[in-house]
Amino acid sequence: MHYHVADHYIESTSPLHRLDARVKVAAAILLILSVSLTPLGALPAYPLLWAILLVGVALSRMSYWMVFKRSLVALPFATAAITLLFTVPGRELARLPLVGWTISDAGLVRFVSIMLKSWISVQVAVLMAMTTHFTDLLWALGALKVPGVLVSIISFMYRYIFVLADEALRLTRAREARSADPDGTGGGTVVWRARVTGGMIGNLFLRSYERSERVYQAMVARGYQGQMRQLEPPPLTPAQLALGALPVLAALAIVVYAVLSWS
Amino acid sequence: MMHVGVLLAPRQLHIPDGFLSVPVAVAGWVLTVLVVALALRKTRDQLGERQVPLMGVLAAAVFAGQMLNFTIPGGTSGHLLGGALVAVILGPWAAVLVMTAVVAIQALLFQDGGLLVLGFNIINMGVLTAFTGYFVYGFLKATSGDNRRSLFVAGFVGGWLSVMVGAIATAVELAVSGTSPLGIALPAMAGVHALIGVGEGLLTVFALSFITTTRPDLVVGEAAPGKASARWVWIGLVVALALTLLAPLASPYADGLESVAERTGFLDAGLDAPYQILPDYTVPFLGETGLSTIVAGMIGTLVVFLVGWLVARVVRSRRAAASSSG
Numbered sequence: 001m002h003y004h005v006a007d008h009y010i011e012s013t014s015p016l017h018r019l020d021a022r023v024k025v026a027a028a029i030l031l032i033l034s035v036s037l038t039p040l041g042a043l044p045a046y047p048l049l050w051a052i053l054l055v056g057v058a059l060s061r062m063s064y065w066m067v068f069k070r071s072l073v074a075l076p077f078a079t080a081a082i083t084l085l086f087t088v089p090g091r092e093l094a095r096l097p098l099v100g101w102t103i104s105d106a107g108l109v110r111f112v113s114i115m116l117k118s119w120i121s122v123q124v125a126v127l128m129a130m131t132t133h134f135t136d137l138l139w140a141l142g143a144l145k146v147p148g149v150l151v152s153i154i155s156f157m158y159r160y161i162f163v164l165a166d167e168a169l170r171l172t173r174a175r176e177a178r179s180a181d182p183d184g185t186g187g188g189t190v191v192w193r194a195r196v197t198g199g200m201i202g203n204l205f206l207r208s209y210e211r212s213e214r215v216y217q218a219m220v221a222r223g224y225q226g227q228m229r230q231l232e233p234p235p236l237t238p239a240q241l242a243l244g245a246l247p248v249l250a251a252l253a254i255v256v257y258a259v260l261s262w263s
Numbered sequence: 264m265m266h267v268g269v270l271l272a273p274r275q276l277h278i279p280d281g282f283l284s285v286p287v288a289v290a291g292w293v294l295t296v297l298v299v300a301l302a303l304r305k306t307r308d309q310l311g312e313r314q315v316p317l318m319g320v321l322a323a324a325v326f327a328g329q330m331l332n333f334t335i336p337g338g339t340s341g342h343l344l345g346g347a348l349v350a351v352i353l354g355p356w357a358a359v360l361v362m363t364a365v366v367a368i369q370a371l372l373f374q375d376g377g378l379l380v381l382g383f384n385i386i387n388m389g390v391l392t393a394f395t396g397y398f399v400y401g402f403l404k405a406t407s408g409d410n411r412r413s414l415f416v417a418g419f420v421g422g423w424l425s426v427m428v429g430a431i432a433t434a435v436e437l438a439v440s441g442t443s444p445l446g447i448a449l450p451a452m453a454g455v456h457a458l459i460g461v462g463e464g465l466l467t468v469f470a471l472s473f474i475t476t477t478r479p480d481l482v483v484g485e486a487a488p489g490k491a492s493a494r495w496v497w498i499g500l501v502v503a504l505a506l507t508l509l510a511p512l513a514s515p516y517a518d519g520l521e522s523v524a525e526r527t528g529f530l531d532a533g534l535d536a537p538y539q540i541l542p543d544y545t546v547p548f549l550g551e552t553g554l555s556t557i558v559a560g561m562i563g564t565l566v567v568f569l570v571g572w573l574v575a576r577v578v579r580s581r582r583a584a585a586s587s588s589g
Contacts, residue, residue, distance in 0.1 A: 007372065032379050036285050073374055074279035079272065080437055081282065083447050114442060118281030118377075125280070125374045134372060149303055149315060150363065156319020157326070157364045158372075164320075164327040172331065185334040191465065193333040194341065198469020201328045201343060205352070205470065206477060208324035209317070216316040226312045 008070060008129040015243070016060035016131045020236055021140035023244030028128040032121045034251035040113040042258035046120065049254055052247045053123050060131050067130065071122040078118075084111045134158055139230065152228055164208060171200045272451035274459065276344075276388050276433050277369065280377030284440040291382030291436070298390050299363055305356040318357060322364035325349060333462075341462025346389060347396020347425035348467045351418070352474065354483040355397040362389030387432045392425035396467070399424050402497055414475065415468050422467030423460040430456035446554055503564045 016024075031052070038045050057064050090106030132140075135155070142151040175196065179187055186193050216224075283291070306314050325345040332342035345365070350358035366385050369375040376384045400421035407413035434452040438445035475482055541562065545555040 008374075029378055032280050032377070033285070036281060036288065036379055070374065074377075076275070077273045077277075077279050077282060080443050080448065083443055087444050087447070110441075114281055116281075118279045121280035121377060121379070122374055125370075125378055129372065129374060137371060147300070147303055149307070150299065150360070152315045153318045153322065153360060154364045154367060156316060157322040157368060160320050160323035161326055161368075164323045165330065168327040168330050185336075190333075190335060194462070194465035195469045197331055197333040197341075198466045198471075199473045200331050201348075201466060202470035202473030202477075204328055204331070205321070205324050205348075206474060206481075208320050209478075209481060212317045212320035213313075215320060216313050219316065224312075226315070 007134065008126065009133050010062060010066075010130050012061060012131070014059060014061035014131070016056060016127075019131075019243055020233075020240045021132050021136040022143050022236065023240055024128055024132055025137065025140045025144060027244040027248050028124050030248045031124050031251050034248070034255050035117050035121050035124075037255050038113075038117065038258050039262050041109050042262035043109070043113065043116075045254050045258040045262075046113075046116040049120055049251060050123075052250055052254075053120060053127065056124075056127055056247065060127060062130060067123050067126050070126045070130075071119060074118050074122045078115060081111055081114045084114070139233070148227070155228065160208075164204065167207065168200075168204060171204065175200065272448075272455040274455060275375075276384070276429050276456075277366075277376035278380045278384055278387075278433065278436070280379050282377075282440065282442050283380045283383060283436055284442075285379075287436055287440045288379045288382060291380065291384075291386055293382070295363075295382040295385045295390075298359060298386070302356040302359040302363075306360055309354070309357065314357075318360050318364065321349065321353070322361045322368075325361060325365050326368070333466075335462060341459070341466065343466045343470075344388060344392060344426060344429075344463055346392025346429075347400070347422045347463070348470055350393035350397035351400050351421065351467075351471060352482050355393045358393035358397070359390050362393060365389070383432075383436050387429045387436075391428045391432055395428045396421040396425040414472065418468035418471045419464035421464075423457075423464035426456050426460035426463045427453060430460075445558075449554075500564075500568055503568075504561055 035049055038049070054064065057067055085103045085107040086101045088104055088107035088110055090104030092102045093105050093108060094103045095101070096103070129137075135158075138151050138155050138158070141154075142148055181187055188196075306318070310317065325343075328343050328345060330342075332340040335341045346358060346362050349361050352358075353361070363385050366376065366388050367381065370378060370381050370384065400417045403417035403420055404413050407416060430452040431449065434443070434445065434448040437443040437448050471482070541559045544559045544563075546558045546562075
């Protein structure tokens with residue numbers, strides 16, 4: 001039984017897949033920044049920003065439905081902003097029947113703006129993850145001046161997630177095999193269940209700690225000196241830079257237009 | 264409104280993009296860069312070359328450990344965030360690196376948490392949890408003796424408080440960004456995570472119990488700070504902060520000077536301060552509510568504490584320099 005980490009990367013040779021990872025990471029962050037800079041209430045700007053994303057999806061030759069599905073991960077957090085509907089002062093739009101709270105127009109505009117910003121930003125991040133292999137993404141982070149040690153730690157973590165997630169699954173399976181489950185909760189009291197689970201976690205940690213010592217010694221035996229060596233990447237061409245710069249410039253133009261028209 | 268807010272509060276602390284304003288998100292990044300840079304330096308001195316494989320594999324262990332859960336009455340399950348546990352085992356700085364890797368991968372690989380707001384997500388779930396867990400565990404363990412029960416209390420409170428601090432920080436960040444009013448966000452997030460924190464506390468305690476039984480040599484937190492005099496400082500701070508909760512009950516009547524000024528008529532001769540940070544013991548965007556007074560009181564207490572601590576440090580280092588050269 002294996003743990004299937006939902007690694008969002010999907011293999012393809014589209015123009016977006018072949019685009020330099022550094023350009024993609026920088027463009028994604030700048031696009032998300034542009035979306036965040038759009039003033040609340042500039043509602044017509046959001047479909048325009050979304051259009052930029054759709055162009056990117058077209059370039060990636062993947063189905064928009066996939067991007068949309070994965071973008072719903074941010075939805076539960078919407079509850080944090082929903083109170084804006086009732087607390088921002090403004091003209092009354094509607095009144096909830098039982099509790100008597102009023103939804104104001106300003107509150108609605110604010111809430112919708114935040115939800116749209118969030119939704120578009122998540123889709124940009126999803127698109128980047130789907131078109132960039134994670135090792136390329138990490139290399140891009142290092143090239144963009146993220147400290148090398150941190151990138152190395154993250155790359156080690158990525159390599160061992162699959163191994164340790166399998167271990168966690170084996171621990172879970174062992175627990176199920178050894179437990180009666182009379183009421184669907186796992187039996188015993190809450191504290192007892194916590195004790196068992198805590199022991200599993202402690203076990204996993206200890207195995208991982210000792211495993212990391214073996215990993216380190218194996219790497220030293222093979223010449224590890226603290227740095228993961230990599231082949232030189234193909235150089236950045238002006239065409240690639242342009243492909244990355246275009247959506248960012250378009251987004252910035254939309255933001256400037258929105259700021260001038262709506263604030 | 265508030266009890267519905269508890270129902271509406273998000274159960275996870277991964278903030279998506281768009282929910283924090285740009286200035287707040289940038290501030291979060293500045294903080295994260297500083298803290299992570301410091302953590303990198305401190306752990307390099309501590310571990311050397313073994314740092315990378317150890318941190319990386321343990322980060323994967325935290326990620327995998329977050330998948331292990333147990334059923335809680337009410338149909339949900341309790342699971343681990345991990346900051347407090349890792350901090351007690353490895354020390355706070357190494358824990359910061361481990362949790363930074365965990366939170367970063369969750370954002371980059373699974374879009375669980377935004378990219379622009381990743382700075383504060385790392386602070387809330389990686390830095391605040393680690394330091395809260397480490398210091399609370401160390402303090403409680405040192406003050407309650409070296410027995411089994413003190414480990415349980417210290418581990419549980421450390422884990423629970425780490426989640427609470429993360430949740431409160433998240434609520435404050437949301438409020439400052441204008442995404443959610445503080446009067447609703449703070450009680451809602453604190454309320455929901457007071458329950459979630461119970462799961463974290465229990466798992467932290469029992470995982471620590473297993474690890475300290477099997478390999479006590481690995482646990483840095485056993486040698487955590489807790490000298491007798493330091494204990495009183497912390498107790499004093501906690502008492503002072505607790506007293507601010509009573510602030511709204513303070514007498515509304517003017518004190519001696521102010522009432523004399525009113526009666527004899529020279530009250531109007533007083534000038535306003537050139538700048539007003541916490542006018543009249545209230546927090547500007549909270550208005551004149553009781554919560555506002557409490558928060559203002561806590562801010563004031565912490566500022567005074569920090570100033571006193573900094574002064575003490577300067578004096579102590581001057582004395583040390585004088586005595587070593589004299």
